[in-house]
Amino acid sequence: MTDVAESKQDRIARRQVDKFDARRTELAVATLHTLAELGYARTSLREIAQNSEFSHGVLHYYFADKRDLITEAVRQYEVVCVTRYDEVVASATTPEQLRDEFVAMFFDTLGQDATLHRLWYDLRNQSLFDESFRADVLEIDSHREAMVWRVISRYAELRAGEPASSPAAAYVTLDGVFQRALLHHLAGNTETVAKLRGELPEVIDLLVGDAGSGSTS
Amino acid sequence: MTDVAESKQDRIARRQVDKFDARRTELAVATLHTLAELGYARTSLREIAQNSEFSHGVLHYYFADKRDLITEAVRQYEVVCVTRYDEVVASATTPEQLRDEFVAMFFDTLGQDATLHRLWYDLRNQSLFDESFRADVLEIDSHREAMVWRVISRYAELRAGEPASSPAAAYVTLDGVFQRALLHHLAGNTETVAKLRGELPEVIDLLVGDAGSGSTS
DNA sequence: GTTTTTCCTTGACGACTGTCCAAGATTTAT
């Protein structure tokens, strides 16, 4: 009996929690978009609320403070961005296919989600000053590293070789390329982006070791 | 005669200009320190003034607005940071010496000027959102790339070989290592920093091509 | 020594910030 009564209350409680979480997520997504547009330094709660369908007061009903809200937004970013290349890895049957499709998706997301990515870099840098972001940032960063490593190690496997670099080295390299491409993309420097795209296959080959493979043309 | 008179006035004018510029630079340096400590998002003019020996009002006597002030501070950063490895390049006589001294200085400046470097990354990211920083950022970035390339190409030369990567690829790789090391350094993650230090020689060797050289031990 | 120019301080301004709260609107339970 108490079981039945409790499970009923539990159902109610759970539904409330679900609803609460759903709205939290909704507001976190709105926050994410605002941050991506304005950057951390210029994003205010009223601006965030204006990008949602609610008023600014509601944010303190669902979030303890601004930090709580932004932290939740960062977690939303991770949900979106950390499995991007997995289908490429799964479907590729030749090293060339994997490499070329990776490069294509790499520069696709650069153009498509440029504002989201600049936000990521903004927040990662924020964590250099603000300790309270560091744990989340380091976790996301490690997930990004793992994502890159799935690509690189699979590429080496398809070429029947071993990667020439560590996961960390591979990640910082590709992330560095991405960061630079993002900067020049947003600066309208299309020819520099194109140049980076042209060099990316060679960079990848460098990371997995060049042995056995000819030119990239 | 007018020559003499003009040259006198010119001397006066020049001295005034020099004095004006000297104070501008002084205030820009104070700005640099404040930015390095607090980050772009949290740096206010009053805070900057408190890090100098003047009051906040004086900033608008020497600078048109906040942007003007910060731009000047960024230029000061460049003066400090862009020739760091040149003496290493000039003095090294063997590839091992160049590589090891480069690595040593790399992690020296990481520990010593950590706050200054996080500021650089902060401002570079700011330029992803704020167009008015982009020109300066791109210029500094290209100087950093050239600085890295002087090291890498000289290293290849000492090993009587050719670099395996482009200047852009070499830069983004080493800059990526630095960025990551900085993050973990500031997070107190000393063992990760040590690991990156241990891997850096291999990364360098990868960039110049491994041909002809044995292990790094 | 006096006048003129340059330099710097202080306080004020309007705008904007994160936070909180009282009260109304809406939904849910009974």
Add this chain to the structure above:
DNA sequence: ATAAATCTTGGACAGTCGTCAAGGAAAAAC
């Protein structure tokens, strides 16, 4: 339908921000 719980609004708050101007202090010019 009524009562209770939940959600949302919009305004008030104390504080901070960049900017500016009036006037005093210091330096320079004569």
